[in-house]
Amino acid sequence: MRSEPSFIQLPPELGNQFESDWLLHAWLEAELPEALWRAERPLLEEIGARAGGEWYALQQADRLNEPRLTQWSPWGARIDHIELTPLWQRAKSWAAEYGLVAAGYDAGLAEHARTVQFARAWLFIPSTDFYGCPLAMTDGAARVLQDAGNAALAARALPKLLARSGDAFWTSGQWMTETIGGSDVSRSETVARRDDDGQWRLHGRKWFTSAATSEMALTLARPEGGADGSRGLALFYVEPHDADGRLQQIEILRLKDKLGTRKLPTAELLLDGTPAEPVAGLERGVAAIAPVLNLTRTWNAITACSLMRRGLALAESYARRRSAFGRLLIELPLHRRTLALLEADFAAASAATWAMIRELGRIEHGHRQAQPKLQRLLTPVIKLGTARDAIAVTSEVLECFGGAGYVEDTGLPQLLRDVQVLSIWEGTTNVLALDLLRVIEADGLAPWHEAMQARIAGWTDPEFSALAETAIAALDQTVGDFERAAATAQANARALALNVYRVTALVELCDLGARGSRLEQSQAARVLDVARRYARLRFRLEPIDPGDDESWAGESNGKSWNSKS
Numbered sequence: 001m002r003s004e005p006s007f008i009q010l011p012p013e014l015g016n017q018f019e020s021d022w023l024l025h026a027w028l029e030a031e032l033p034e035a036l037w038r039a040e041r042p043l044l045e046e047i048g049a050r051a052g053g054e055w056y057a058l059q060q061a062d063r064l065n066e067p068r069l070t071q072w073s074p075w076g077a078r079i080d081h082i083e084l085t086p087l088w089q090r091a092k093s094w095a096a097e098y099g100l101v102a103a104g105y106d107a108g109l110a111e112h113a114r115t116v117q118f119a120r121a122w123l124f125i126p127s128t129d130f131y132g133c134p135l136a137m138t139d140g141a142a143r144v145l146q147d148a149g150n151a152a153l154a155a156r157a158l159p160k161l162l163a164r165s166g167d168a169f170w171t172s173g174q175w176m177t178e179t180i181g182g183s184d185v186s187r188s189e190t191v192a193r194r195d196d197d198g199q200w201r202l203h204g205r206k207w208f209t210s211a212a213t214s215e216m217a218l219t220l221a222r223p224e225g226g227a228d229g230s231r232g233l234a235l236f237y238v239e240p241h242d243a244d245g246r247l248q249q250i251e252i253l254r255l256k257d258k259l260g261t262r263k264l265p266t267a268e269l270l271l272d273g274t275p276a277e278p279v280a281g282l283e284r285g286v287a288a289i290a291p292v293l294n295l296t297r298t299w300n301a302i303t304a305c306s307l308m309r310r311g312l313a314l315a316e317s318y319a320r321r322r323s324a325f326g327r328l329l330i331e332l333p334l335h336r337r338t339l340a341l342l343e344a345d346f347a348a349a350s351a352a353t354w355a356m357i358r359e360l361g362r363i364e365h366g367h368r369q370a371q372p373k374l375q376r377l378l379t380p381v382i383k384l385g386t387a388r389d390a391i392a393v394t395s396e397v398l399e400c401f402g403g404a405g406y407v408e409d410t411g412l413p414q415l416l417r418d419v420q421v422l423s424i425w426e427g428t429t430n431v432l433a434l435d436l437l438r439v440i441e442a443d444g445l446a447p448w449h450e451a452m453q454a455r456i457a458g459w460t461d462p463e464f465s466a467l468a469e470t471a472i473a474a475l476d477q478t479v480g481d482f483e484r485a486a487a488t489a490q491a492n493a494r495a496l497a498l499n500v501y502r503v504t505a506l507v508e509l510c511d512l513g514a515r516g517s518r519l520e521q522s523q524a525a526r527v528l529d530v531a532r533r534y535a536r537l538r539f540r541l542e543p544i545d546p547g548d549d550e551s552w553a554g555e556s557n558g559k560s561w562n563s564k565s
């Protein structure tokens with residue numbers, strides 16, 4: 001007789017991912033004009049139902065699939081064809097049809113275009129295995145082509161990047177990183193040469209190119225004879241394939257064997273005379289591609305928060321279905337507290353992110369309240385903070401499943417592997433923290449300080465007074481710390497950036513609750529509750545140390561520790 005356990009654990013379930021998302025509801029209700037909110041809701045309901053139903057099922061069925069590179073035809077021709085996974089093949093049409101890029105450019109939505117676009121993306125991203133990555137780069141490319149003043153390229157590519165059907169829709173890659181550097185591209189080795197017939201051609205090796213199947217790409221190359229350093233790099237437009245679908249003097253050397261994001265084909269490319277068009281002159285390409293980075297960092301933050309939300313939704317569902325010591329996990333005070341703290345981190349990160357998106361929409365539409373200096377300061381900070389929160393929250397989410405969280409066919413380990421990338425690409429934590437220092441050097445911390453103070457001053461509800469005290473004290477301490485550590489600003493940049501991030505997150509979360517009049521009463525109470533929890537139990541400032549660690553010797557300081565000399 002075989003003896004089998006009689007108990008079979010029920011897996012976590014996802015329902016409609018829009019309906020169950022109290023924070024997204026609260027933000028949109030507070031932010032969007034009533035008519036727009038009413039008009040947008042049915043579409044969000046639809047995306048939410050697919051995200052928690054059909055797409056989630058497809059994602060689970062697709063779990064073991066990966067993109068495949070075939071370099072040679074059976075008859076010896078070099079073809080370098082990438083076959084995407086079934087989920088990814090379909091995700092392109094869904095993204096186009098729901099306007100996941102186009103909505104951000106919908107003039108009819110005015111300053112709310114970005115909020116609407118990212119609300120849809122928020123629901124889409126966690127069920128489509130990082131298809132948000134090509135969308136982020138596509139969004140960035142659309143912004144660049146819209147603003148660069150190159151009418152021919154804009155006419156050629158923009159309608160495709162903003163198309164709302166899968167057949168017409170193009171995605172864009174962003175090929176910056178070379179072996180010599182991703183954070184520091186100033187010594188990039190790709191060269192641009194001009195043919196006798198005037199055609200520019202690129203020669204070089206691009207070391208990380210995600211979404212290698214995209215129909216266009218923006219890339220950096222140094223026009224032959226150009227200046228050294230980043231000043232001599234120009235921004236080029238490339239269409240990797242010709243009209244017959246053949247790669248244009250590009251070899252795909254290999255697909256990266258990555259820790260996570262394994263559906264995303266990230267390739268190493270050899271450019272061997274690839275035809276290209278300069279986008280905006282023959283130098284200052286790094287400045288020209290900066291709008292792409294601002295947008296990909298924004299997408300990174302939305303991805304971080306929406307993946308935290310996915311992890312929490314799964315963990316909460318599991319807690320309602322799994323029991324230990326005679327009670328459901330959700331009834332055990334310590335497990336409840338664990339989930340409640342994760343929710344507080346998620347909510348604070350999300351409030352900061354949504355506030356950044358509101359600001360982006362205002363800036364792009366010349367709104368009278370737009371604050372470009374604030375946005376310049378907050379974009380790197382919110383990217384780095386949300387990425388780090390996503391890694392910490394997702395790690396804890398896995399623990400909420402016990403052993404099941406460590407087992408591949410639950411789909412949970414993939415969550416953790418995937419989020420790890422969020423702190424690396426589009427600027428590592430340190431690189432973004434240094435970006436913050438550059439912004440402070442130009443504008444000081446005043447734009448941020450004033451904006452945060454203005455929010456706090458608007459909280460009239462007495463419930464918020466204790467939270468306001470915490471926020472003001474933290475705000476003042478951050479500014480004071482920065483001034484005290486000015487001489488060692490580089491060494492303290494990461495701590496400073498995290499502190500700016502956390503204060504912003506606290507203030508924006510409270511600010512959402514303080515706008516109670518726009519929220520249903522139960523929503524306002526929930527925001528207040530989670531804001532209190534964040535302030536009391538999660539909020540902390542990193543220590544700023546005026547030392548600069550120059551004495552740190554590392555493992556050996558060039559010598560063996562055992563060395564007698």
Ligand SMILES: Cc1cc2nc3c(=O)[nH]c(=O)nc-3n(C[C@H](O)[C@H](O)[C@H](O)COP(=O)(O)OP(=O)(O)OC[C@H]3O[C@@H](n4cnc5c(N)ncnc54)[C@H](O)[C@@H]3O)c2cc1C
Nearest residue numbers: 174175176177181182183208209210425426427428430431
């Ligand atoms: C999955 C994946 C997909 C990618 N897709 C693309 C893509 O599509 N296009 C593209 O262009 N790139 C892409 N990248 C590359 C990515 O953007 C770079 O890896 C990233 O910018 C870091 O650059 P690096 O690898 O050269 O690291 P390095 O710059 O060598 O950094 C190494 C370490 O040094 C630290 N560091 C660097 N400079 C400083 C400093 N001044 N002070 C203090 N610390 C510092 C960094 O924080 C990091 O910890 C991708 C990467 C991954 C992992």
